Amino acid sequence: MNGERVWIDKQTPSAQKALIAVAIEVHTAGAAAGLDRRVIELVNVRVSQLNGCVYCLGVHHRSALAAGATEQELAVLPAWRRGGPFSSFDRAVLALAELTATLPDEATMDREYARAREHLTDDQVSVVVWAATVIGAFNRVSIMSGHPLPARKEKKTMTEPIAENKVAENKVADNPGKHRYEVFHGGALAGFAEYVERDDVTDFIHTEIDDAFGGKGLGKVLAQQALEDVVARGRVIEAHCPFIRAYLDKHPEFDAHVLGKGIQR
Numbered sequence: 001m002n003g004e005r006v007w008i009d010k011q012t013p014s015a016q017k018a019l020i021a022v023a024i025e026v027h028t029a030g031a032a033a034g035l036d037r038r039v040i041e042l043v044n045v046r047v048s049q050l051n052g053c054v055y056c057l058g059v060h061h062r063s064a065l066a067a068g069a070t071e072q073e074l075a076v077l078p079a080w081r082r083g084g085p086f087s088s089f090d091r092a093v094l095a096l097a098e099l100t101a102t103l104p105d106e107a108t109m110d111r112e113y114a115r116a117r118e119h120l121t122d123d124q125v126s127v128v129v130w131a132a133t134v135i136g137a138f139n140r141v142s143i144m145s146g147h148p149l150p151a152r153k154e155k156k157t158m159t160e161p162i163a164e165n166k167v168a169e170n171k172v173a174d175n176p177g178k179h180r181y182e183v184f185h186g187g188a189l190a191g192f193a194e195y196v197e198r199d200d201v202t203d204f205i206h207t208e209i210d211d212a213f214g215g216k217g218l219g220k221v222l223a224q225q226a227l228e229d230v231v232a233r234g235r236v237i238e239a240h241c242p243f244i245r246a247y248l249d250k251h252p253e254f255d256a257h258v259l260g261k262g263i264q265r
Helices: 013-032 037-051 054-066 071-075 077-082 088-102 106-117 122-145 218-232 242-250 252-257
Strands: 170-175 180-185 188-198 201-209 236-239
Touching: 013 037, 013 122, 013 188, 013 201, 037 054, 037 077, 037 088, 037 122, 054 071, 054 122, 054 201, 071 077, 077 088, 088 106, 088 122, 106 122, 170 218, 180 218, 188 218, 201 218, 201 242, 218 236, 218 242, 218 252, 236 242, 236 252
Parallel strands: 201 236
Antiparallel strands: 170 180, 180 188, 188 201
């Protein structure tokens, strides 16, 4: 009997793309409702903890730190009800996210929901429920597929001397199978920029550089070459990713190809 897991995100990529598109809509709605990326990432981490998703915890721990969450917040997140550096607003969000993930009895549901409503607007309630629902779906995709913990290059504890003639080469390549552009430094994967393609639009949704390669300007290298490739292929640029959006704001040479700037629809 074959016990090898089917990676359902690769087996049915159209469904995975649709799920990513929902995630983008939720993030956009969150920003409009006053929910910053840090809060959304706390939801992502907490729900992934409840579901025990190794892959999603590996991804969203780093994303949460990049969004402004602290190591202390993430360390004590499972015990947020007992204390920790969380505001009343944070606690309302986390309580609602847990309700969505665990679906307890009706009495508990009504009590916790009412407390959350004391701190959250209707729009915020809606986004938090959607955010917890979406990350729960991603958890199930990864768990059922058997996705492993994302590989990560650890920082060295000692500085290693570099020969004068040893020059690290940066390379950016599109990986359409994973829907992302990848940047390599000295032959090692250093980061990536994920995207979703809809019709003639390439929408960047998340960019991440491994901490071990920080300070080398690889984010800018990745952004520039990825955007240049999109333009060269005659596609339209959209940026829900904060990093790519900030890069575009500083580089008006791309404006003619950016949805909402040079392109209006």
